[in-house]
Amino acid sequence: MEKCNVALYGCGTVGRGVAEILLGHQAGITRSIGRGIRLACVVDKRVDELRKLPLLAGIPICSDLEAPINDPEIDIVIELIGGMETAGNITEKALKAGKNVVTANKALLANRADALFKLARQRGRSIGFEASVAGGVPIIATLRDSFVAETISSIFGIVNGTCNYILSRMTDEGVSYPEALAEAREKGYAEADPTLDVEGHDSAHKLAILARLAFGINVTDNDIYCEGISHINPADIAYAGSLGYKLKLLAIGRIKDDGVELRVHPTLLHRNHPLAVVDNSINAVCIHGQAVGEVTLTGLGAGAEPTAGAVVADVCRMALGVYQEDFRLLPVFGGTETIHCIPQEQIETKYYFRLSCMDRAGVLARVAGVLGEHNISIDSCIQQGRAHQDSGYVPVVFMTHRVKEENLLNALREINSLECIDGAESVMLRVAEI
Numbered sequence: 001m002e003k004c005n006v007a008l009y010g011c012g013t014v015g016r017g018v019a020e021i022l023l024g025h026q027a028g029i030t031r032s033i034g035r036g037i038r039l040a041c042v043v044d045k046r047v048d049e050l051r052k053l054p055l056l057a058g059i060p061i062c063s064d065l066e067a068p069i070n071d072p073e074i075d076i077v078i079e080l081i082g083g084m085e086t087a088g089n090i091t092e093k094a095l096k097a098g099k100n101v102v103t104a105n106k107a108l109l110a111n112r113a114d115a116l117f118k119l120a121r122q123r124g125r126s127i128g129f130e131a132s133v134a135g136g137v138p139i140i141a142t143l144r145d146s147f148v149a150e151t152i153s154s155i156f157g158i159v160n161g162t163c164n165y166i167l168s169r170m171t172d173e174g175v176s177y178p179e180a181l182a183e184a185r186e187k188g189y190a191e192a193d194p195t196l197d198v199e200g201h202d203s204a205h206k207l208a209i210l211a212r213l214a215f216g217i218n219v220t221d222n223d224i225y226c227e228g229i230s231h232i233n234p235a236d237i238a239y240a241g242s243l244g245y246k247l248k249l250l251a252i253g254r255i256k257d258d259g260v261e262l263r264v265h266p267t268l269l270h271r272n273h274p275l276a277v278v279d280n281s282i283n284a285v286c287i288h289g290q291a292v293g294e295v296t297l298t299g300l301g302a303g304a305e306p307t308a309g310a311v312v313a314d315v316c317r318m319a320l321g322v323y324q325e326d327f328r329l330l331p332v333f334g335g336t337e338t339i340h341c342i343p344q345e346q347i348e349t350k351y352y353f354r355l356s357c358m359d360r361a362g363v364l365a366r367v368a369g370v371l372g373e374h375n376i377s378i379d380s381c382i383q384q385g386r387a388h389q390d391s392g393y394v395p396v397v398f399m400t401h402r403v404k405e406e407n408l409l410n411a412l413r414e415i416n417s418l419e420c421i422d423g424a425e426s427v428m429l430r431v432a433e434i
């Protein structure tokens, strides 16, 4: 079989990892798939810098975005430029020119998957995007292949390595948030703009992609409730720990009778929950299928090597022609239905909240009164002695039973306005019930 020619757009951290695998493991790849893959060219604006890399010796490098797309020799375009506009244009043009595309661009797919998938299908081409969610964890392949006949009721997990790393370092070693974030950037986990990680947007992008495949629905990240970890106070990690919980940033998609819940937020997980022990940059995704029950996939979710491995796996499947069949046959790649997204205030779960209360008689009774009026039942409560505080206010931590978020928020609004509560200090976190 003829070699498959690949143009690599974007030779940053992941792009270099891809070049290393394609150039360093040629014989192994040919042996595995029965066809050679040739890195035909690299497209990147840093031409001079890249020409100095021994890795790319002999590989044509250019900054012309159009030439490889118009080159009839190129079979596959790997898009690792990131961002929306240029990456979107390259993807569209490549598909229109009859190329298959492999991308790790979760932001692009979270926003434009519907149009891009339809275009690929119309042109008899395909888009590989295993690397867009959870790095080296083969979650897209699992949903597309192993779960193709399943009715999936929920999919949830830890899909941002940067946030998981930061929360692990804060929890296990008492490292400060800025220090842990700097470490995550240093290790190559974070996005070029790390606010995408820490404000939850990266997880929301990934959840939009997962929900599309798992539930066959047309969603974008705008449909997803999104809250990040930048406001997390180490005190809450410690209180949660003393109640037997660990804090994780979860992405949650769940089909309900009246629509779908799609949300990303810091979540307290009981220490016995399988995701509670998933630490550092590890990602994990749990899928609930009607027939097979719960399946959890775990592995390295961020960093050059696992992500590059997922890109190359997609290239290989494309060289074999397998993806083109998926795009031709599977309805999820041709157009999906829109579904009602349940507003965040309508969800029901358990909650943790911390109040800064005046340490005097009757305060807890007033708080309990407001909670009772809003039909909120308390599961447990911790109050720390005044010896730890010099302000006259003491932290009091509550865990609720299951309640609608709207009720909890209304109650907290009322409680925060009581003269015996320092409302500016109040904190609310959701507790997993999954």
Ligand code: HSE
Residues within 6 Å of the ligand: 132, 134, 135, 159, 160, 161, 162, 163, 189, 190, 191, 197, 202, 301, 302, 303
């Ligand atoms: N910034 C991402 C993360 C990289 O931390 O998970 C992988 O998508």
